[in-house]
Amino acid sequence: MSAQIPEVRSTNELREKWMKPEVITGSEILLRSLLLEGVDCVFGYPGGAVLYIYDAMYGFEDFKHVLTRHEQGAIHAADGYARASGKVGVCIATSGPGATNLVTGIATAFMDSVPLVVITGNVISSLIGTDAFQEADITGITMPITKHSYLVRDVEDLPRIIHEAFHIANTGRKGPVLIDIPKDISAAQTLFVPQTGPVTMRGYNPKVLPNKIQLDKLTHAISEAKRPFILAGGGVVYSGGHEALYEFVRKTEIPITTTLLGLGGFPSGHELWTGMPGMHGTYTSNQAIQQSDLLICIGARFDDRVTGKLDGFAPHAKIVHIDIDPAEIGKNVPTDIPIVGDVKAVLELLNQDVKRANRADAWRAQIQQWKNEKPYSYKDSDTVLKPQWVVELLDETTKGGAIVTTDVGQHQMWAAQYYKFNQPRSWVTSGGLGTMGFGFPSAIGAQMANPDRLVISINGDGGMQMCSQELAICAINNIPVKIVIINNQVLGMVRQWQELIYDNRYSHIDLAGSPDFVKLAEAYGVKGLRATNKEEARRAWQEALDTPGPVVVEFVVSKEENVYPMVTQGSTIDQMLMGDE
């Protein structure tokens, strides 16, 4: 299946022509520099402060510009593009309201360490600070949620700044970098000399290679351990370390859990994989963490959704923490063996020395027993559709091979629990910030980055309404995302908390007034399908798969379903509510 996303026209000759030193405007410098950084697609929305930039884009086809219908759509799409491809996502917005509409998306990318270069326009330099029309101090507003930011003061700095921004965004612990360009800078001219060399910045030198002494300590600890366990996170995927991780597990035969963002970083069918840990994780993963005597955390940051109550987390374990960001080590959990470095580099070095954890056979058997006795489970029904069943349907029909993006809520957790990921960069979800409205536009970006893969976006009926306007983008550009809506008629995850923690006091969760999603899709020229029982569900889903373009499939599911297991706040992760079964 191949998408009909328009090709970009960039050719080597064109590139050569563009890349000669020449006196040009800041706007053209921006476009050429983006090309130089290998950008093939940007998501954006024009306005007064970026009009010179958009003017320079007139007739420009060296990369594709996708005009979203909201800046939030643009930045989540850029984010989805980055997560699904490993390349830097780029988005452009105008000053003031355009820039502030990006804030949620920047924070989303920051929390999950996603490389983005975010370009905003600003009012002309001489008006900065005067509360001019459509002025916002976007560098100030976003300081806490960017890895770094620039306010360009001189057009001559622009080529260097763009080159640095891409370098910072996509090295070390990745993250969003903002470049704010005043309107007069985008109009000013200067001699553009293409920047391609290595970037040297005194204050920025991420440490890639680990300390050998620490690695030896870990190798030794593995040989001693009776109950070793691996907790792997998004860092595995981001560093491209999934193969090295596989090798590490093959050699040591240590059981492994992957966090929400780590899904796909290790094949879910593997015997030693125990499912996701934490609040809605498996019984096995949580028990294994709590009973382990050696917990090897790889590219994960001990998020509170994973650890539960910190006091009482992994009480018997020696803690090993492998991370590119030294500030993560010891931030939440005291560490016995800290290893700072790129996850892939660290694992490759470890793999040279490491041996099977020979004292852990009883432990491996124990883990298998937990896995067999307490898998994820739900009570299926023949009268109402169960959301878990819907995710299983998607998984079976696509053999786990799709790229799945989700929004935030119950459907997100069911997707994480019941879809079986076998490849990295197949799973796009907002973990750290938990941003509703992320699911659908991020799928657009994921599809742009992977025109030949099947992209499924799983959304709740609530979150779908936060960015549904981007259906226009799918229709116009024929972006063949399969947009699934798990419609339970309520803000499901909030309903679950209200039921279990707030005594069934269902305060403001009823989504009555939602549109007819089939008609909504059709209004944008996108095919819409609905299913209310298993037979309809199978048929509608098959039709969606058989349809070349974008399709919305609404599954009307039971309203009362809860996500289990669940660790409520303030409990340690082995204190789990298991649900009815």
Next chain:
Amino acid sequence: MTTKNTIAVLVNDHPGVLQRVSGLFGRRGFNIESITVGQSEEVGLSRMVIVTIGDKNNLEQIEKQLYKLVDVIKVIDLSSKPMVARELAMIKVKAEPPQRPEIMGVVETFRAAVVDVGTTSLIVQVIGDTEKIDAMIELLKPYGIRELTRTGVTAMIRGNA
């Protein structure tokens, strides 16, 4: 154990750097007791000296978080080494002519200086470590302090280090 820690941070002299550093303290829940910034020995770099209160873990996190800022070049925990720390205070104290000799006596013992004389007041300038300045203020309080300003601490490691 919470202690007072003095750290020196060498930063790029770029607009917004002070905001980045102080903002980081604020949002990570670290507390700033005083902060001073000025030129360093190298063109293009400034040195901030920050006094913060916290335990060992806080201090370690502060250092690590600071290093994440692209504009931060070097962070040194001064309080872990022998250091010289000084701040400057100016104290406008009520001083009718009869009280002046007494006040001058205090000023002299502290090796402070009178830098302005008004009809009913004096401005006293004192330089020293925080304790010395606190003590000076205590002694001048009985006369009536009209206005007080302190620079915050700046500091350096002793010797050739």
